[in-house]
Ligand SMILES: Nc1nc2c(ncn2[C@@H]2O[C@H](COP(=O)(O)OP(=O)(O)OP(=O)(O)O)[C@@H](O)[C@H]2O)c(=O)[nH]1
């Protein structure tokens with residue numbers, strides 16, 4: 001846990017702008033990430049360049065300038081906007097006499113301090129160790145004490161930075177062993193999860209996943225749907241029974257690091273499984289995305305994605321791009337998606353408002369949640385309809401068992417020519433039982 005009583009460590013930010021139109025946005029994101037990690041941002045500098053400098057990331061003159069500015073402002077830490085090589089970190093620390101933290105380490109620290117469940121903790125730890133392994137070196141500017149108390153993550157931190165040269169080989173070997181052990185443990189957790197996920201996948205209940213930029217309101221949206229239509233807790237990612245159906249929603253980056261799965265029952269036999277998962281940020285470290293694969297599996301299995309966007313944020317369009325890029329990286333493309341523009345109450349626009357397949361809404365507003373539910377229903381269940389079937393007696397038993405498990409059976413009546421069944425079927429099941437359909441309703 002971050003201890004707010006201790007003094008914040010002052011940090012200076014720096015970034016190289018490779019003619020990237022999203023550069024300013026990524027710097028403001030970096031500031032938010034630093035603040036989320038309890039650093040006090042005292043200033044920032046950037047440099048336009050065609051390439052980063054291999055030895056020092058920024059140009060030598062810029063580094064000297066930053067050193068003077070940052071030291072003048074009392075900064076102890078220099079946070080840079082990209083992932084650095086071990087050599088760049090070492091050289092920058094040598095010249096600036098500041099503790100240097102790159103964007104990846106910053107994100108890992110936040111994840112580390114937020115992880116609660118065993119799976120999330122293991123996943124973060126794995127990404128952290130894999131990041132740390134090639135970077136072990138004796139720090140010249142040991143700030144481990146400040147880091148331990150203030151800005152740094154509580155989950156162990158990057159303590160090896162302060163290690164002496166003689167300890168390095170030992171540390172490398174120890175870390176190698178830790179990585180193997182964590183991977184083993186994660187496989188066990190993943191196996192248990194996979195069994196449950198496979199069971200859900202096999203069931204015909206459609207799956208909807210909330211995805212999107214961190215702090216957009218995914219968890220608030222899930223809680224809104226639970227409040228209006230909660231059909232009961234399914235389970236938490238830690239496998240424990242949920243004490244409450246609702247999930248943690250909080251004004252902070254990466255409040256959610258796990259996946260929660262809940263059943264939503266809209267009535268009339270319309271049920272779907274909803275999942276809420278970790279949020280995204282741009283330049284999310286590949287190792288982290290990689291180690292969170294199990295957590296993101298639920299989104300991969302979803303029939304419909306709800307991309308929750310903070311419509312009150314001036315960087316909204318960048319955030320949408322970021323989300324699509326991360327989804328692409330985990331291999332989720334071309335999936336049916338509703339873009340849900342949240343926090344409409346902060347935009348001054350009228351809401352809820354459905355436009356095409358998308359929605360402007362507020363997750364805290366019951367009418368908005370109902371509009372979202374309506375939209376989900378339309379997207380998920382279009383093509384569903386009530387049909388009357390006459391099942392031949394010879395195979396009625398098996399077919400009825402199937403229909404009861406996978407659809408809403410409205411009525412069934414035995415007669416000489418077979419079993420007359422009225423049921424609400426998916427398009428696929430309508431086709432499957434096509435030869436027995438005697439009447440079909442055109443409703444959606
Ligand atoms: N004004 C306003 N605030 C909202 C709305 N929806 C969510 N929030 C606030 O936005 C903050 C973030 O909400 P969460 O639901 O935790 O966001 P999230 O997308 O789950 O974020 P992470 O789990 O951190 O990725 C909280 O403080 C919410 O109260 C809304 O419609 N209007």
Ligand SMILES: [Mg+2]
Pocket residue numbers: 218219220248249255256277
């Ligand atoms: Mg959340």
